[in-house]
Amino acid sequence: MKEKSHLLLKEQLCFPIYATSRMVTRLYQPWLDKLGLTYPQYLVxxxxxxEQRLTVSQLGKRLYLNTNTLTPLLKKLRDKGMVxxxxxxxxxxxxxxELTEKGQELKAQAEDIPANLLEAIDMPVEELRQMREWMWKLLGKFDD
Amino acid sequence: MKEKSHLLLKEQLCFPIYATSRMVTRLYQPWLDKLGLTYPQYLVxxxxxxEQRLTVSQLGKRLYLNTNTLTPLLKKLRDKGMVxxxxxxxxxxxxxxELTEKGQELKAQAEDIPANLLEAIDMPVEELRQMREWMWKLLGKFDD
DNA sequence: GTTAAATTTATCGTGTGCGATATAATCTTA
DNA sequence: TAAGATTATATCGCACACGATAAATTTAAC
Structure with missing residues (x-):
């Protein structure tokens, strides 16, 4: 009996994670544009x-990013006067x-973003919460 | 009464999706290296x-990618003799x-990848299935 | 105490993603 | 049927990600 291939796009877990990630980033764009931030810059x-103040490597641990990503990104945030x-x-x-005063003040302008995104995504809150929980669990497996 | 900010990293949905996506891509690396493919190339x-044969824009629709990403990527796959x-x-x-014969043959070498990834991820299959379903649902909202 | 190992950040090269724009071909409709 | 709109792909510029490596500093081993 011939076995079915498991290489169908629809069957992969990897692909919807990857596509959803890019899609969500796109949804943030209009709000982040107003703040003059890119999505990874927003995460920082x-x-x-x-935290107000922490080292590059502490930032990296929190965001699962290496210095070869963070160093140029932080340079840009500094050029914008945010850090x-x-x-x-x-x-x-x-x-x-460290946050500058300008960076500190930007927080107020960002407060609405999560609610706006929730509205755009338009999924039951419980499903989103469950997804978030499972993904943190997954991330935790590879914390090293 | 002062309201709590919703800007905590732990509360965001966006971040675990983003971090998990990169983490999963990293997990594929060792297997994709053997095939000589990057992760987006693997998706193609x-x-x-x-499908064997389809147009650039059809590929883009399936993967939610634009030609400005696909064109150079396909050029590389052609240089490798895959398409x-x-x-x-x-x-x-x-x-x-269109797949070349070499590209066709590569499929056999990829057959083990999904099972290996499942093992590496080590989460209950039902949770993964549910996540996949919800993410496809989310993606569907923005199909245009 | 000197030197090798480890740590922290920075730099470099390659490969995406994606907005904006260009180019070429096809369709539409007056 | 010819100008304008539309469509399909390509190009350009910018900003990540990340493996590999480098450079500076600190720690540890002897």
Whole structure:
């Protein structure tokens, strides 16, 4: 008996995650444009709005991003006046990233974004919550 | 009474989708390296293994990708000898993408990938199935 | 205490994604 | 049937991601 191939696009888990990720990023665009941020830059700001000040590698751990992504991205955020970079005096290898006043103020303009996105996505809140939970679980498996 | 901010990273849906997408792509890497494919290239091959021959825009619709992504990607797949490009005779605007024999043969080497990924992800099948279903539903909302 | 290993950030090269625009071919309709 | 709209693909520019490597600093081993 011939076995069925498991290579159908519809059967993959990977593909809808990948496509949904890009789709969600696109949904953010109109709001992020108003803030002058790209989507990954917005993620960095989310973390900083929670923490105010942390090192590049701490940021990387929170967002699962390496320095080869973060370094140029942070440079752009600094150029926009959103963050300040300061090399630590204790350990000259580490660089602290800190919100500027301008970056702090931007938070107020971002407060509506989550609600607007929820509306655009238009799915039952419980399903979204469950998806979020499962994906965090999945991410947790590869925290190293 | 002061309202709680909804800008916490843990509360966002967007972020785990984004991070999980990159994480899953990383999990594919070792297997895709053996095939000499990148992840988006693999997605194109998945579609072609189902359809054999279709136009650039049909591919784009299936994968939610535009030509500005597909054109250079298809050029690379052609350089690797996986696909052939042929401008249609009926309508000279359209370009047909077709599997080469080499591209066809690569499918056999890919057959194990889904099972290996399932193992690596190590989540209950039912949860994965449900996630997949919800994400396809989400994608469907923005099919235009 | 000197040196090798480890840590932290930065740099480089390749491959996407995607908005904006260009180009060429086809269709439409007055 | 010819101008204008539409369609299909390609090109360009910018911003990630990420593997590989480098550079600077600190830690650890001897």
């Amino acid at each position: 700001m989310l973390v900083l709005w929670e 300040a970079k300061e090399r630590s005096k204790d350990d000259e290898r580490t660089v602290h990233i | 091959m998945l579609v072609l293994w189902e 052939a490009k042929e401008r249609s005779k009926d309508d000279e605007r359209t370009v047909h993408i």
